[in-house]
Amino acid sequence: MADIKQLADKLKELDDLLTRCMRCGMCQAQCPVFARTGRETDVTRGKLALISGLGRKMLSDPEQVKERLERCLLCGTCQVNCPSGVQVSDIFLRARAIINGYLGLSRSEKIIFRSLLTHPGLMNRLVSFGALFQGLLSKEADSTIGTSCARFNVPLSKERHFKKLAAKPLHKQVKSLDSSTGSSGLRVAFFPGCITDKIFPETGLAALKIFKHHEVGVYMPEGQACCGIPALSAGDSKAFSSLVSMNVQLFSSTQWDYLITPCATCTSTIRNLWPEFHNGDLGMVRPEKVMDATQFLMDVLGVEPADIQENQKKIAYHDPCHLRNSLKITTQPRSIISAAKGNAVVELPGGPSCCGSGGSFNIKHYELSADIGRQKARDIAASGAQVAATACPACMLQLSDMLSKENISIPVKHVLEIYAQSL
Amino acid sequence: MSTQSLEKEFAKIAGQENVLTQEADLHAYSYDSAVLDQVRPGIVVRPADSESLGKVVRLCNEHGLKLTVRGAGTNLSGGTVPHPGGVVCLTTALDKILEINQDDLYAVVQPGVITAKFAAQVASKGLLYPPDPGSQAVSTLGGNVAENAGGLRALKYGVTKDYVMGIDFFDVSGNLVRTGARTVKCVTGYNLTGLMVASEGTLGVFEKIILKLVPPPKAIKSMMAEFDNVQAASETVSSIIAAKIVPATLEFMDNFTIKTVENFRGAGLNTEAAALLLIEVDGHPAQVEDDAAQIVDICNAHGAVKVRQAENEQERAAVWQARRDALPALARVRPTTVLEDATVPRSKIPAMMKALERIADEFKLTIGTFGHAGDGNLHPTILTDKRDVQEWERVHKAIDAIFDEALALGGTLSGEHGIGLAKAKYMHLEHGTAAIEYSRKLKEVMDPGNILNPGKILGTLLS
Numbered sequence: 039m040a041d042i043k044q045l046a047d048k049l050k051e052l053d054d055l056l057t058r059c060m061r062c063g064m065c066q067a068q069c070p071v072f073a074r075t076g077r078e079t080d081v082t083r084g085k086l087a088l089i090s091g092l093g094r095k096m097l098s099d100p101e102q103v104k105e106r107l108e109r110c111l112l113c114g115t116c117q118v119n120c121p122s123g124v125q126v127s128d129i130f131l132r133a134r135a136i137i138n139g140y141l142g143l144s145r146s147e148k149i150i151f152r153s154l155l156t157h158p159g160l161m162n163r164l165v166s167f168g169a170l171f172q173g174l175l176s177k178e179a180d181s182t183i184g185t186s187c188a189r190f191n192v193p194l195s196k197e198r199h200f201k202k203l204a205a206k207p208l209h210k211q212v213k214s215l216d217s218s219t220g221s222s223g224l225r226v227a228f229f230p231g232c233i234t235d236k237i238f239p240e241t242g243l244a245a246l247k248i249f250k251h252h253e254v255g256v257y258m259p260e261g262q263a264c265c266g267i268p269a270l271s272a273g274d275s276k277a278f279s280s281l282v283s284m285n286v287q288l289f290s291s292t293q294w295d296y297l298i299t300p301c302a303t304c305t306s307t308i309r310n311l312w313p314e315f316h317n318g319d320l321g322m323v324r325p326e327k328v329m330d331a332t333q334f335l336m337d338v339l340g341v342e343p344a345d346i347q348e349n350q351k352k353i354a355y356h357d358p359c360h361l362r363n364s365l366k367i368t369t370q371p372r373s374i375i376s377a378a379k380g381n382a383v384v385e386l387p388g389g390p391s392c393c394g395s396g397g398s399f400n401i402k403h404y405e406l407s408a409d410i411g412r413q414k415a416r417d418i419a420a421s422g423a424q425v426a427a428t429a430c431p432a433c434m435l436q437l438s439d440m441l442s443k444e445n446i447s448i449p450v451k452h453v454l455e456i457y458a459q460s461l
Numbered sequence: 462m463s464t465q466s467l468e469k470e471f472a473k474i475a476g477q478e479n480v481l482t483q484e485a486d487l488h489a490y491s492y493d494s495a496v497l498d499q500v501r502p503g504i505v506v507r508p509a510d511s512e513s514l515g516k517v518v519r520l521c522n523e524h525g526l527k528l529t530v531r532g533a534g535t536n537l538s539g540g541t542v543p544h545p546g547g548v549v550c551l552t553t554a555l556d557k558i559l560e561i562n563q564d565d566l567y568a569v570v571q572p573g574v575i576t577a578k579f580a581a582q583v584a585s586k587g588l589l590y591p592p593d594p595g596s597q598a599v600s601t602l603g604g605n606v607a608e609n610a611g612g613l614r615a616l617k618y619g620v621t622k623d624y625v626m627g628i629d630f631f632d633v634s635g636n637l638v639r640t641g642a643r644t645v646k647c648v649t650g651y652n653l654t655g656l657m658v659a660s661e662g663t664l665g666v667f668e669k670i671i672l673k674l675v676p677p678p679k680a681i682k683s684m685m686a687e688f689d690n691v692q693a694a695s696e697t698v699s700s701i702i703a704a705k706i707v708p709a710t711l712e713f714m715d716n717f718t719i720k721t722v723e724n725f726r727g728a729g730l731n732t733e734a735a736a737l738l739l740i741e742v743d744g745h746p747a748q749v750e751d752d753a754a755q756i757v758d759i760c761n762a763h764g765a766v767k768v769r770q771a772e773n774e775q776e777r778a779a780v781w782q783a784r785r786d787a788l789p790a791l792a793r794v795r796p797t798t799v800l801e802d803a804t805v806p807r808s809k810i811p812a813m814m815k816a817l818e819r820i821a822d823e824f825k826l827t828i829g830t831f832g833h834a835g836d837g838n839l840h841p842t843i844l845t846d847k848r849d850v851q852e853w854e855r856v857h858k859a860i861d862a863i864f865d866e867a868l869a870l871g872g873t874l875s876g877e878h879g880i881g882l883a884k885a886k887y888m889h890l891e892h893g894t895a896a897i898e899y900s901r902k903l904k905e906v907m908d909p910g911n912i913l914n915p916g917k918i919l920g921t922l923l924s
Contacts, residue, residue: 057796057848061494063535067577067598076507076553076573077481078489078534087499091488096499102485121789122798 045100045140049093052132056090058124059083065116065126070392070410071109079106082116082126089133104137109403111396111410112271114363127364131270131315138273151269151277156284158263162209165236169203176202182449185442198404199442201237201435208239212246214260216292220253222339227294227322228258229285229308231265231301233431241431244458245300245331251461252339259288265299267307268398270315282316290321296338297328300454302358302430303397305330306365330361332371332429332453341457343376350382353456354423354448356414356437357390358430371429371453378460386417393428395436411440419446429453464503467524471506474516479554481505490531490549494596495539495883496799496847502529502543507551511571511668517550518666519635521912529914530662532573532601537800538881540608540661544915550666552603559669561586566674567626567643572603572667589677591618594877595788603667609659611877613784616835617709617743620877622658624673630657630665633908641671661879662914664907678709678743682753683771683780686760687734691715694736695811697763698834701740702807704759706752711835712739712784715814718791718829718842722783725790730783734766738834739784787831788842795827795844799856803867804876807837816866817841823862824855838876864890885920 065082066072078084085107091097110130117126143151154161176186185199208230219225226249230242249256263284269277289297299305309328312320335341353375361367368390372383394400394410418426418441426437426448437450464482471480481487482504491499503526508514521528527547534541543549552573560569563586570579576597583590593612594600600610606628611620627641640653657665688694698711714722714737723730730737738760742752753770760768771777792798805813814830817839821828832840841863847853864874864887874884874891889897900919904911 053848054796057846058793060496060792060798061492062792063494063533063596063599066533067575076551076556077486079486084489087489087492088485091499097484097488099484102483106485122792123789 042098042100043095045136046093046095048136048140049089049133052089052129053093055125055129056086056093058122059086060122061087062121064119064121068115068119070111070113070115070394071406074406074409080109082120082124085110086124086126086129089129092137100137100141104134104141107134107137108399109406111359111392111394111399113359113392113396115359115392118363128314131311134271134273135275136273139275143272143274147272147274151272151274155264155269156277156280158261158284162207165203165207166210169205169207172202176200180442180447182447183438183442184449185438197443199439201438203236204239206239208235208242209260211239211243212258215246215256215258217255219255222252222254224296224338225255225257225294226334227289227297228256229262229265229289229297229299229304230258231299231304231431233435234300238431238434238452241300241452241454244452244454245298247458247461248331248335248454254339257292257294259291262288265304265307267303267311270307270311272398275315279316279318282312282320283318286319286321286323289323294322295327296334297323298331298334299328300331300429300431300452302330302360302365303432306360310364330365330367330370330429332374333365333367335377335457336370336373341374341377343373344379346382347380350380351425352384352421352423353381353425353427354386354418354421355383355453356386356393356418356426356428356433358428358433359392361429362390371427374453374457375427378457380460381456384421384423386414387420388417393433393436393440395432397432400436407436408440408443411436412444415440415444415446418448419444423448425456426450427453427456467504467526470520471504471517474520475506475508475513479507479509481507490534490543493531493534493536493539493541495537495542495881496797497539497542497882500542500545502549503546505549505551507554509554511555514550514555514666514668515631515635515637517548518631518633521548522633522635522910525910526912527915528666528912530572530603530607530666532604533575533596533599535596535600536604536608536881537802537878538608538875538883540879540881540914540917541604542882552601556601558582561588561674562643563588565643568672568674570602570670570672572601572606572670574602576600576602576605583674584677587677588674590624590672590674592621592624602670602672606658606667606670607661608879609877611833611836611838613710613712613833615833615838615877616711617707618675622655625654625658625670626673627671628654628657628667629669630667632665633910633913637668638665643671659879661881661917663904663917663919664913666913678749680746680749681709681741681743681777682749683739683741683777684753684756684768685780685783686738686740686768687731687766688736688738688764689734689766691736691814692811693763693765694738695814695834697738697760697765698810699808700759700763701756702835704755706742706755708740708752708756708835709743710739710741710833712832713737713810713834713839714739714784714787714831715829717827718787718831721790721794721829722786725793726782726786728779728783731767737783739780784831787829791829791842791844795846797845797847799843799845799860801841801843801860801863802832802838802876802878803841803863803872803874804836804838805867805870805872807834809870809872810834810837810839812870813839813866813872817863820859820862820866824859826852826855826859828859833876836876837872880918882917882920885916885918888918888920
């Protein structure tokens with residue numbers, strides 16, 4: 039183990055970013071975790087104080103700091119609303135990398151990030167293998183939402199109502215694509231992302247149908263790797279960088295106009311975090327060319343809301359934090375829903391808020407995550423909607439789990455699916 | 462008593478999950494929003510009901526443990542910075558609104574209720590709770606009462622103390638003391654409620670607070686007046702009051718703040734203006750029309766360069782956005798932001814503004830000033846970097862000078878932030894030794910072991 043002084047010196051590099059926090063505590067009004075626990079270490083101000091304290095050697099136990107830093111959804115709501123403009127996400131990701139570099143990754147994290155994520159082929163085979171056997175271990179929970187729960191007491195599944203792995207992931211249904219520019223004059227690189235590929239292939243197929251309808255050429259290479267956010271948020275910058283390099287290589291081998299993803303998290307990771315945290319070259323993948331699918335449809339292709347009809351279907355739209363906070367995209371997904379004839383967006387009572395998923399937060403702190411998510415499910419029910427829609431597959435998993443557990447039988451769909459159905 | 466056995470005792474009262482002793486947790490309660498050194502407590506406890514709260518107080522007293530009660534920790538004077546190795550008692554779980562009485566216009570709350578949430582609940586019943594401190598989105602009512610928090614509406618509606626009808630509190634032995642009433646009139650006994658307000662946790666621990674509610678105004682009108690000199694703006698403030706108009710809000714921004722806010726938001730403020738007044742009148746629609754027209758005349762008579770009246774809700778929001786932006790915009794200029802709240806009689810604002818300019822020059826510091834001109838409560842905001850040791854020294858000297866000046870002008874040390882640790886050393890300058898001595902005796906009798914938030918308000922004179 040390295041010297042704790044080295045850890046402090048490394049963290050000192052964050053000092054300029056950290057001193058911007060004037061400790062006003064206004065982040066307490068924004069944080070979904072703090073709203074549940076009322077603990078200072080669960081809110082941004084407290085976490086910044088811990089990082090700063092470790093850097094100033096006022097603290098001696100980095101393990102305790104690591105544990106508390108992990109209790110964050112990285113939803114970015116505090117950052118958007120911070121009076122002093124503290125770059126919270128940057129600080130948290132950097133601090134996690136520094137502290138984990140010092141403490142080392144856990145065994146399971148090493149296996150996941152270093153052996154699995156960075157070997158997409160192996161990962162795909164393992165997932166297919168899992169898909170074969172999952173039926174034996176699970177039983178149906180809600181047929182409308184399509185959720186299952188564990189038949190036996192399985193550690194990770196806990197009391198989750200989960201979406202099963204797709205019988206045929208997207209990469210098995212459409213191995214790869216390399217179509218040329220159609221009448222739109224545009225060609226996009228398509229990055230479905232892990233959850234779309236393995237759990238919601240229908241979202242990926244919807245995107246491809248939309249591209250075809252609008253005559254947009256598609257480049258979707260085989261062997262795409264994860265965008266890297268699980269590794270980065272766990273503080274494994276090495277695995278993150280190798281994932282970025284793999285993807286950059288794939289997507290830089292041919293010309294395209296925009297890189298499109300149907301996943302809010304993937305978009306914000308590729309657009310904001312790749313340039314910020316990857317030391318290597320980004321090739322063709324320049325931030326300004328990376329775009330969320332709904333933004334592409336509205337801002338580039340000019341898709342417009344349809345005329346209002348009678349008896350429109352009510353669709354509750356949940357703003358994924360990575361779209362709302364990191365990319366400031368809120369109108370586009372709503373417009374795309376209303377572009378699908380016969381559908382109308384309804385707003386959730388209390389306004390936009392995090393669903394509590396937060397990627398690995400959901401795995402490490404499931405009860406807290408579910409506590410936040412249950413309220414979201416109740417808000418969706420209260421909105422009177424017949425369908426819950428969002429633009430992030432990770433949110434879709436969480437919404438499915440929460441609605442199913444609350445016995446609110448409303449299907450969860452990606453905005454792209456709703457639009458594709460109307461074509 | 463060892464920390465471990467103490468932890469067990471607290472766990473028996475509040476539950477193991479509500480007792481924190483790990484280094485990281487303690488570190489997170491070693492500060493509040495004041496720019497002061499961090500002081501780590503020995504244990505943190507978060508009681509979830511009032512019975513446990515009383516037991517925590519009693520236990521602390523029995524073992525001579527120094528007790529600091531903490532809500533949101535947004536205190537700007539160090540009132541919630543704990544005693545070294547002491548106990549921090551969190552009120553964040555005591556967050557229930559127990560009653561909103563629409564017939565008798567009062568509400569009963571636990572101390573941990575968040576101010577803005579309470580105000581919203583009250584508004585949903587068609588009533589108004591006027592105190593609106595800048596931190597209301599996170600601050601707790603217990604903290605507001607303990608610090609006697611102010612706000613933008615204080616000019617017409619008063620500060621927190623004007624809305625406290627009663628407080629049930631635990632004395633240092635853990636006995637529940639009931640004060641005040643749910644009636645508009647109540648003259649029984651000592652005004653213990655009044656004694657508790659602004660006592661900053663040094664005399665008792667709040668269990669329940671009875672707050673007065675009022676009907677909301679039927680009409681509101683906002684305006685923004687630009688001036689090319691500070692003197693004219695200040696005279697306008699006095700003239701408005703002298704004309705027997707009391708606006709709900711009358712706020713001031715100096716040129717540095719205007720420029721910084723414009724740089725931050727780009728909302729079209731006149732960066733050439735020496736000062737801005739942001740004014741809001743409320744009440745009966747006819748009176749509001751009348752008052753607003755008179756205010757425009759008064760502004761013009763004092764040579765206002767321009768007076769803009771908000772014609773709709775959107776324009777009204779724009780006026781207040783400029784004011785809300787003042788602190789965030791200033792906070793981004795330099796790493797450390799020291800926000801003071803020296804308050805002078807409003808006729809002395811021009812003199813105070815001149816003094817602030819002189820102090821900024823003398824100590825080579827950047828000071829942006831905004832605040833509640835209508836009640837003389839200014840917020841000179843020093844923009845600095847506390848890591849620069851020499852500059853930080855000058856900041857301390859400048860703060861001394863600011864308070865010297867405010868007192869010399871017949872003002873006070875704090876309009877709304879409280880005394881806490883930060884200003885305890887100046888107290889005798891404002892109130893004289895007899896007042897300190899009297900307060901000291903009171904504290905000694907009420908809290909013989911000096912466990913209730915020691916060192917606050919009366920400072921070192923106590924120990």
